Amino acid sequence: MTITIHRGIDQIGGCITEIASDSGTKILIDLGHNLPDGDSLAYDKYDNSEELDKLLDGVNAIFYTHPHGDHIGFEVQVAQRGIPQYIGETSKELMLLLKGHIAYTGKPQPKAEKEAFEKFSTFRDTETVKVDSTIMVTPYFVSHSAPDAYMFLIECDNRVVLHTGDFRDHGYRGGELMHTITQCVTRKEPDVLIIEGTMLNREDKRLISEEKLKCNAVGIIGKKKNVFVMCSSMDADRIASFYQAAMDKEMMFVVDGYQWKVLEKIENTLGKECGLYHFPQRRYFAKHQEEIRAASKANGFVMLVRNNYRIRKFIDTIYPELDSKKTCFIYSQFTGYIFKEHSAFQQRTFDFVHSHDWEVKYLHTSGHASKETLTEVCTKVDPKLAIIPIHREAKSEFRSLDLPQELKEKVVADTTVVEDVKIIIKR
Ligand SMILES: [Zn+2]
Structure with missing residues (x-):
């Protein structure tokens, strides 16, 4: 078996892992685009079709852990080359909804993306997918800021x-x-553990649980009447936190048409197994504007917002009627986007967050494992041969974790051969 880390040993996002059997069967785990650089699109060498051809040469299937843009970004080009692509069932449905929504605006690329997703195969938690007699992949559900994410147990040679x-x-x-x-x-006892390390260089103290975040949300919105919340439209945990906080304070919970459909989809899929993902009291903002006005004078409202024309227009219309001292904007995403010193800073997001004289509050917790959790997972898995940390910053050091010495010695960050396993690390 040969493991090739095409990308991810020294960067967060855009990770690509290849696993090839000695007989030549090859799969990729994730094929995402580099993360955007602030407001502009990131450079990605695989936007060049010759480079992509080289990467995809001989690949029999691609398995996606979850549909965040830095894990899936070339689905159209892969589909054009006839390579099977696999993703979780709910992820596929959510992506079809998203691409259908964007395609509705008339942009050509999302239409092609939707058609590519229509051809995706799906897998289910703990059900093994046999690529051929040499490679088998078993997905296991994991919690992440995407609601349908998996780790993979891969058996090869x-x-x-x-x-x-x-x-x-x-x-x-x-x-x-x-x-x-x-x-x-x-x-199966793993020989090799390939593990994300997003939080290695970040402070752990902000890693509150989603449950604690909900309690903090109750505290914030309880002091206000009019609350706008900006969070990922597909982060089911986060939306459940704000929904429940709103219900706790008997406030109206308001969403736009697209978010409505996403929540409906989540209710009809994940909601069947988890009572948390039900949002029966939600209101659709375009239909209930008078109710929202009435709510702002009664118990108040919590509205999920995104930075688009229709929502900005609605806010601009209603804002003069609201008591600004009783109004706040909760920013509930990665704070790098709105801090000017950060390389990920996005001017248009910053402008939206500060578009009115409301109080801005930050309430967020990461979708990634804390250092303690990374340590615990490595120790529990205790791989026989190697630990390959990916999805991490260039200057992060996985050996800085509080790991037993024998595990620290198994950390691989450069090309090597361990017993019969070849590990190729590209930078
Ligand atoms: Zn992700």
């Missing part, structure tokens, strides 16, 4: 690789993490 994808244990369903790891390890 009598070797076993556990690829974690992005994960955390402080989301609502994150408590199952160590149980899931036990399930994987019991099924």
Whole structure:
């Protein structure tokens, strides 16, 4: 077996892992675009079709851990080359909804993306997908800021690789993490662990649980009447936190048409297994504007917003009628986007957040594992041969974790051969 880290050993986002059997069967885990550089699109060498051809040469299938843009970004080009692509069932449905929504605006690329997603194959939690007699992939559900994310247990040439994808244990369903790891390890003892390390260089103290975030949300919105919240439209945990906070304070919960459909989809998929993902009291802003005005004078409202024309126009219309001292904007995403010193700074997001004289509050917790959780997972998996940390900053050091010495010695960051496993690291 050969493991090639095409990208991700020294960057967050755009990770590409290849696993090839000695007989030549090849799969990729994730094929995402580099993260955007502020407001502009990031340069990505795979936008060049010759480079992409080289990468995809001989690839039999691609498995996506979850549909964040830095994990899936070339689905059209892959579909054009006839390579099968696999993703979780709910992720596929959510992506069809998203691409359909964007295509509706008349842009050509989302239409092609939607058609590519229509051809995707899906997998289910713990159900093995056999690529051929040499490679098998078993997905295991993990908690992340995308609601349908997986780690993969890959069996290849009598070797076993556990690829974690992005994960955390402080989301609502994150408590199952160590149980899931036990399930994987019991099924097959991993030889190699490929693990994300997003938080290695970041401070842990902001890593509150989603449950605690909900309590903080109750505290903030309880002092206000009019609350606008900016969070990812597909982050089911986060939306559940704000929904429940709104219900706790008997405030109206308002969304736009697209968010409405996303929540409907989440209710009809994940909601069937988890009571948390139900939003029966939600209101559609275009239909209930008078009710929203009435709510602002009664118990108040919590409205999920995104930076688009229709929502900005609605806010501009209603804002003069609101008591600005009783109004706040909660920014509930990665703060790098709105801090000018950060390389990810986005001027248009900053302008939206500060478009009115409301009080701006920051309330967020990461979708990624804390350093303690990374340590715990490595120790529990205890891979026989190697640990390959990916999805991490260039200057991060995985060996800085509080790991037993014998595990620290297994950390691989450069090309090497361990027993019969070849590991190729590209930078
Ligand atoms: Zn992600």
